[in-house]
Amino acid sequence: MIDLLEIAWSIALFAWVIIIVQLVSLTLYKYMVKRGVEEKRAVYYNRKVIHIFAGGLVALLVPFLFKTPLLPFILAMVLAILTYIPHRTKKLMYWFQVEDNMYEVHFCIMWGIIIALAWILFGQNTNAYWYGVIPVAFMSFGDAITGIVRNTLYGYRTKAWVGNIAMLAVTVPIGALIGLAGILAAVIASIVEHFEIPGIVDDNITVPLISFLIILALNPPITLI
Secondary structure (H helix, E strand, C coil): CHHHHHHHHHHHHHHHHHHHHHHHHHHHHHHHCCCCCCCHHHHHHHHHHHHHHHHHHHHHHHHCCCCCCCCHHHHHHHHHHHCCCCCCCCCCCCCCCCCCCHHHHHHHHHHHHHHHHHHHHHCCCCCCCHHHHHHHHHHHHHHHHHHHHHHHHCCCCCCCCHHHHHHHHHHHHHHHHCCHHHHHHHHHHHHHHCEEEEEEEEHHHHHHHHHHHHHHCCCCCHHHH
Protein backbone atom coordinates (compact mmCIF):
# COMPACT_ATOMS: atom_id res chain seq x y z
CA MET A 1 0.00 0.00 0.00
CA ILE A 2 1.22 3.50 -0.81
CA ASP A 3 1.94 5.57 2.29
CA LEU A 4 2.17 9.31 2.84
CA LEU A 5 5.95 9.24 2.85
CA GLU A 6 6.00 7.79 -0.67
CA ILE A 7 3.61 10.49 -1.82
CA ALA A 8 5.86 13.13 -0.27
CA TRP A 9 8.92 11.70 -2.00
CA SER A 10 7.03 11.58 -5.29
CA ILE A 11 6.17 15.26 -5.03
CA ALA A 12 9.77 16.12 -4.10
CA LEU A 13 11.27 14.11 -6.95
CA PHE A 14 8.75 15.47 -9.45
CA ALA A 15 9.65 18.99 -8.33
CA TRP A 16 13.35 18.11 -8.73
CA VAL A 17 12.80 16.97 -12.31
CA ILE A 18 10.86 20.13 -13.13
CA ILE A 19 13.65 22.25 -11.65
CA ILE A 20 16.25 20.43 -13.74
CA VAL A 21 14.21 20.69 -16.93
CA GLN A 22 12.71 24.14 -16.56
CA LEU A 23 15.36 26.04 -14.61
CA VAL A 24 18.75 24.37 -14.57
CA SER A 25 18.84 23.22 -18.19
CA LEU A 26 17.39 26.52 -19.49
CA THR A 27 19.98 28.48 -17.51
CA LEU A 28 22.71 26.19 -18.82
CA TYR A 29 21.46 26.62 -22.39
CA LYS A 30 21.58 30.41 -22.13
CA TYR A 31 25.04 30.26 -20.60
CA MET A 32 26.41 27.99 -23.33
CA VAL A 33 24.91 30.07 -26.14
CA LYS A 34 26.26 33.24 -24.55
CA ARG A 35 29.71 31.64 -24.48
CA GLY A 36 29.49 30.92 -28.20
CA VAL A 37 28.31 27.32 -28.20
CA GLU A 38 26.17 26.58 -31.26
CA GLU A 39 22.49 26.32 -30.34
CA LYS A 40 22.12 22.75 -31.61
CA ARG A 41 25.12 21.64 -29.59
CA ALA A 42 23.77 23.38 -26.48
CA VAL A 43 20.45 21.60 -26.93
CA TYR A 44 22.19 18.25 -27.27
CA TYR A 45 24.31 18.83 -24.17
CA ASN A 46 21.17 19.76 -22.27
CA ARG A 47 19.40 16.57 -23.26
CA LYS A 48 22.24 14.60 -21.70
CA VAL A 49 22.27 16.73 -18.56
CA ILE A 50 18.58 15.93 -18.14
CA HIS A 51 19.32 12.24 -18.77
CA ILE A 52 21.77 12.23 -15.88
CA PHE A 53 20.23 14.49 -13.24
CA ALA A 54 16.53 13.89 -13.90
CA GLY A 55 16.38 10.35 -15.26
CA GLY A 56 19.45 8.70 -13.78
CA LEU A 57 19.61 10.23 -10.33
CA VAL A 58 15.91 9.71 -9.66
CA ALA A 59 16.11 6.09 -10.84
CA LEU A 60 18.91 5.38 -8.36
CA LEU A 61 16.77 6.71 -5.52
CA VAL A 62 13.70 4.62 -6.36
CA PRO A 63 14.81 1.41 -4.55
CA PHE A 64 15.40 3.37 -1.35
CA LEU A 65 12.25 5.48 -1.36
CA PHE A 66 9.42 3.34 -2.75
CA LYS A 67 7.81 0.05 -1.77
CA THR A 68 5.92 -0.33 -5.06
CA PRO A 69 6.54 1.02 -8.57
CA LEU A 70 3.10 2.61 -8.87
CA LEU A 71 3.99 6.21 -8.11
CA PRO A 72 7.28 6.20 -10.07
CA PHE A 73 5.41 4.73 -13.04
CA ILE A 74 2.63 7.31 -12.83
CA LEU A 75 5.08 10.19 -12.59
CA ALA A 76 7.06 8.86 -15.56
CA MET A 77 3.90 8.75 -17.66
CA VAL A 78 2.94 12.27 -16.54
CA LEU A 79 6.36 13.49 -17.64
CA ALA A 80 5.96 11.65 -20.94
CA ILE A 81 2.72 13.54 -21.54
CA LEU A 82 4.27 16.85 -20.50
CA THR A 83 7.14 16.38 -22.94
CA TYR A 84 4.81 15.20 -25.71
CA ILE A 85 2.42 18.17 -25.54
CA PRO A 86 5.01 20.71 -26.79
CA HIS A 87 5.56 18.55 -29.87
CA ARG A 88 1.83 18.31 -30.42
CA THR A 89 1.26 22.05 -30.01
CA LYS A 90 4.44 23.04 -31.87
CA LYS A 91 5.62 24.97 -28.81
CA LEU A 92 8.83 23.15 -28.04
CA MET A 93 10.93 23.74 -24.98
CA TYR A 94 13.67 24.86 -27.33
CA TRP A 95 16.52 24.50 -24.88
CA PHE A 96 16.33 20.70 -25.00
CA GLN A 97 13.62 19.62 -27.47
CA VAL A 98 13.97 19.35 -31.25
CA GLU A 99 11.49 19.02 -34.09
CA ASP A 100 13.29 16.02 -35.59
CA ASN A 101 12.34 13.53 -32.88
CA MET A 102 10.52 12.92 -29.61
CA TYR A 103 13.18 10.73 -28.03
CA GLU A 104 12.76 12.42 -24.65
CA VAL A 105 9.15 11.17 -24.63
CA HIS A 106 10.40 7.63 -25.29
CA PHE A 107 12.87 8.10 -22.44
CA CYS A 108 10.10 8.83 -19.93
CA ILE A 109 7.92 5.97 -21.12
CA MET A 110 10.69 3.38 -21.02
CA TRP A 111 11.89 4.66 -17.65
CA GLY A 112 8.49 3.95 -16.13
CA ILE A 113 7.83 0.67 -17.92
CA ILE A 114 11.19 -0.99 -17.18
CA ILE A 115 11.17 -0.10 -13.49
CA ALA A 116 7.56 -1.26 -13.14
CA LEU A 117 8.20 -4.51 -15.03
CA ALA A 118 11.16 -5.35 -12.82
CA TRP A 119 9.05 -5.04 -9.69
CA ILE A 120 6.14 -7.00 -11.19
CA LEU A 121 8.34 -9.88 -12.39
CA PHE A 122 10.87 -9.94 -9.57
CA GLY A 123 8.66 -8.68 -6.74
CA GLN A 124 9.76 -11.40 -4.33
CA ASN A 125 13.44 -10.83 -5.08
CA THR A 126 15.53 -8.40 -3.06
CA ASN A 127 17.06 -7.17 -6.32
CA ALA A 128 13.63 -6.51 -7.87
CA TYR A 129 14.05 -2.78 -8.25
CA TRP A 130 17.69 -2.97 -9.27
CA TYR A 131 16.90 -5.30 -12.15
CA GLY A 132 14.93 -2.38 -13.56
CA VAL A 133 17.11 0.46 -12.33
CA ILE A 134 20.27 -0.92 -13.94
CA PRO A 135 18.85 -0.87 -17.52
CA VAL A 136 17.45 2.60 -16.87
CA ALA A 137 20.86 3.68 -15.59
CA PHE A 138 22.41 2.42 -18.84
CA MET A 139 19.97 4.65 -20.72
CA SER A 140 20.47 7.61 -18.38
CA PHE A 141 24.20 7.63 -17.63
CA GLY A 142 25.59 5.48 -20.43
CA ASP A 143 23.72 7.13 -23.26
CA ALA A 144 24.44 10.54 -21.76
CA ILE A 145 28.20 10.02 -21.85
CA THR A 146 28.02 8.87 -25.46
CA GLY A 147 26.31 12.13 -26.41
CA ILE A 148 28.67 14.31 -24.42
CA VAL A 149 31.75 12.65 -25.91
CA ARG A 150 30.44 12.74 -29.47
CA ASN A 151 29.15 16.30 -29.17
CA THR A 152 32.50 17.46 -27.80
CA LEU A 153 34.54 15.71 -30.49
CA TYR A 154 32.32 16.23 -33.54
CA GLY A 155 29.96 19.08 -32.72
CA TYR A 156 26.86 17.37 -34.09
CA ARG A 157 24.69 14.31 -33.47
CA THR A 158 26.53 11.23 -34.67
CA LYS A 159 26.75 7.54 -33.84
CA ALA A 160 30.54 7.37 -33.87
CA TRP A 161 31.90 4.30 -32.06
CA VAL A 162 34.02 6.41 -29.71
CA GLY A 163 30.79 7.23 -27.90
CA ASN A 164 30.03 3.54 -27.45
CA ILE A 165 33.45 2.96 -25.95
CA ALA A 166 32.79 5.75 -23.47
CA MET A 167 29.40 4.22 -22.71
CA LEU A 168 31.00 0.84 -22.08
CA ALA A 169 33.34 2.41 -19.52
CA VAL A 170 30.34 3.78 -17.65
CA THR A 171 27.86 0.94 -17.95
CA VAL A 172 30.08 -2.03 -17.08
CA PRO A 173 30.76 -0.85 -13.50
CA ILE A 174 27.04 -0.13 -13.10
CA GLY A 175 26.07 -3.54 -14.47
CA ALA A 176 28.60 -5.24 -12.21
CA LEU A 177 26.44 -4.27 -9.24
CA ILE A 178 24.16 -7.20 -10.09
CA GLY A 179 26.86 -9.53 -11.35
CA LEU A 180 27.59 -11.22 -14.65
CA ALA A 181 24.13 -10.59 -16.09
CA GLY A 182 24.57 -6.87 -15.55
CA ILE A 183 28.03 -6.85 -17.14
CA LEU A 184 26.81 -8.76 -20.19
CA ALA A 185 23.81 -6.44 -20.47
CA ALA A 186 26.15 -3.45 -20.28
CA VAL A 187 28.36 -4.73 -23.10
CA ILE A 188 25.44 -5.51 -25.40
CA ALA A 189 23.65 -2.26 -24.56
CA SER A 190 26.80 -0.31 -25.42
CA ILE A 191 26.81 -1.95 -28.84
CA VAL A 192 23.07 -1.67 -29.42
CA GLU A 193 23.16 2.07 -28.72
CA HIS A 194 25.11 2.55 -31.94
CA PHE A 195 22.11 1.53 -34.06
CA GLU A 196 18.70 3.07 -34.54
CA ILE A 197 15.92 3.29 -37.11
CA PRO A 198 15.08 7.00 -37.37
CA GLY A 199 11.42 7.72 -36.86
CA ILE A 200 10.70 4.17 -35.70
CA VAL A 201 12.94 3.15 -32.81
CA ASP A 202 15.80 4.82 -30.97
CA ASP A 203 18.31 3.97 -28.27
CA ASN A 204 16.03 5.25 -25.50
CA ILE A 205 13.92 2.21 -26.34
CA THR A 206 16.46 -0.40 -27.37
CA VAL A 207 19.08 0.17 -24.65
CA PRO A 208 16.84 -0.31 -21.57
CA LEU A 209 14.61 -2.93 -23.20
CA ILE A 210 17.40 -5.21 -24.44
CA SER A 211 19.35 -4.75 -21.22
CA PHE A 212 16.32 -5.75 -19.19
CA LEU A 213 15.62 -8.78 -21.36
CA ILE A 214 19.20 -10.00 -20.92
CA ILE A 215 18.97 -9.60 -17.15
CA LEU A 216 15.59 -11.35 -17.21
CA ALA A 217 16.97 -14.24 -19.26
CA LEU A 218 19.92 -14.80 -16.92
CA ASN A 219 17.94 -14.25 -13.73
CA PRO A 220 14.50 -15.70 -14.52
CA PRO A 221 11.87 -15.16 -11.80
CA ILE A 222 10.65 -18.35 -10.16
CA THR A 223 7.22 -17.80 -11.67
CA LEU A 224 8.72 -17.99 -15.16
CA ILE A 225 10.78 -21.13 -14.62
